[in-house]
Amino acid sequence: MIVALAGGVGGAKLARGLAQIAGADLSVIVNTGDDFDHFDLRICPDVDTVTYTLAGKANPVTGWGLEGETWSFMAQTKALGGEDWFQLGDRDLATHVLRSQWLRRGESLTQVTGKIAAALGVKAAVLPMSDAPVRTRVQTASGVLDFQDYFVRLKCDVPITGLRFDGAADAEPTEAVEHALDAAELVIFCPSNPFVSIDPILAITGIHRRLKATRVARVAVSPIIGGKAVKGPAAKMMAELGYHVSSLAVAEKYCGLIDGIVIDMADADLAEDIRALGMAVKTTQTLMLNAADSARLAAETVEFARELRCG
């Protein structure tokens, strides 16, 4: 049983590679800190990105949403004077409408996510980190912003001073998450944004404690290549929060929670400093441009982790 921690696009890509190795023996614990209500619908961007990517139905151009998408709903919403800052495709909308309906009827986010993933043919378990609401808030000099306000509406175009995860202190991991972590043979921190994708997961005490205490190998794949993030605001956030933008900083951030880290060959010069933190390092090509890249990186990461476990 492989357990992966993931947020959006980068995490989903590695998860897809892991699913090729592990099939139904993969559980992906997914960040729900980005979740929000829009048009009275529950939107779960990271859960959906992971689900759609594992289903092989993700939109390869946008990095979010479904392939073959149409946009009639958004066009008409705009015509009617509704909010159009958050793009919802017509197919994607079915996910949000059904999820919202099922949640209102009393099903848990875990149950609903499982139904949607199964309907899309996903064999791996897509596990929201918690069924309780955790909401990422972005602290700035001029106040606290909801995550999607910052991420989508403002396109991250405001310096951040910190992040908080409202509700995380009271949020329990789900039983499915606990069972997955208890049954894990190895744990992989996907190359997702450490601050807004992985940190919300780690902010849940029951998850953090299990990750800290587990005796199985825990390996991260760094989302930083040559001082830059492949996608999204990870590098910008690191800089604004006072970190060096590098895989060394990622390793330092996860120190005590991981036994090894996979970094890009472009950052091979950092390996020695990272090893000095007391963790193993593997250097390879971490950029995933296609499914073959995902499969190869996943295989190398699993092999690296298995060697650590035997060591």
Next chain:
Amino acid sequence: MIVALAGGVGGAKLARGLAQIAGADLSVIVNTGDDFDHFDLRICPDVDTVTYTLAGKANPVTGWGLEGETWSFMAQTKALGGEDWFQLGDRDLATHVLRSQWLRRGESLTQVTGKIAAALGVKAAVLPMSDAPVRTRVQTASGVLDFQDYFVRLKCDVPITGLRFDGAADAEPTEAVEHALDAAELVIFCPSNPFVSIDPILAITGIHRRLKATRVARVAVSPIIGGKAVKGPAAKMMAELGYHVSSLAVAEKYCGLIDGIVIDMADADLAEDIRALGMAVKTTQTLMLNAADSARLAAETVEFARELRCG
């Protein structure tokens, strides 16, 4: 000021013709007995048909929904195991999502309908008969059905024994409806289904009383031509409820509430019997196959009503 009472397709077609005559001086009081909640969205079929038709954006093929519609949401909903017996187009969905959101925020159905109609360029006032819920229920030998269950899911394929309009006894007309009726120079009963489109409107005491007491001319356009309904189950319902399927039966049904009725020339032989009920009769082509038909029938109906008022 012209006031029209309308349900779905046939009523909307005449309303469009009336709008060409009266512009903003037309108020259409629309049946809300068909309204229901689906996917936790408020669906108002007749209000939307009237609005879309007045906007010139109705789907000419289906008779409901918007022209140029796409169906990605429905396809994906089906793929995810959601209910697919009620068709919701992607553009149309924007209406339902925004209406539901605005209603939950405390706006009235009248306000929401006005916003949507205005955004679509409708100059006439589209007035839900009430802001309070009235729900048409269909009585059958094997029990009572929700209207959309009967109408869409079962395709009317079960004999009815009666109809009731839950909530109508407690429903007040809106202020907008009261003002429209008080300011009306003439009232037109559109060629909508008398049992499930017009009757729910008449079931609201405050509307029925005003229609009964008004001194302005009240004219109906019969939805029956040569013993058949142009569209929908009106003829089938009439027969099952023990009426003769004819414009005479329509006239009898509205007796005491109308001063005249427009019937199709195919039914000219009924004119004498209808006049014997104490109302005026105008015979013309009532079938509306296009916008020109609607405009002509509307003009003839208004002229007929104006003559009655002067008589």
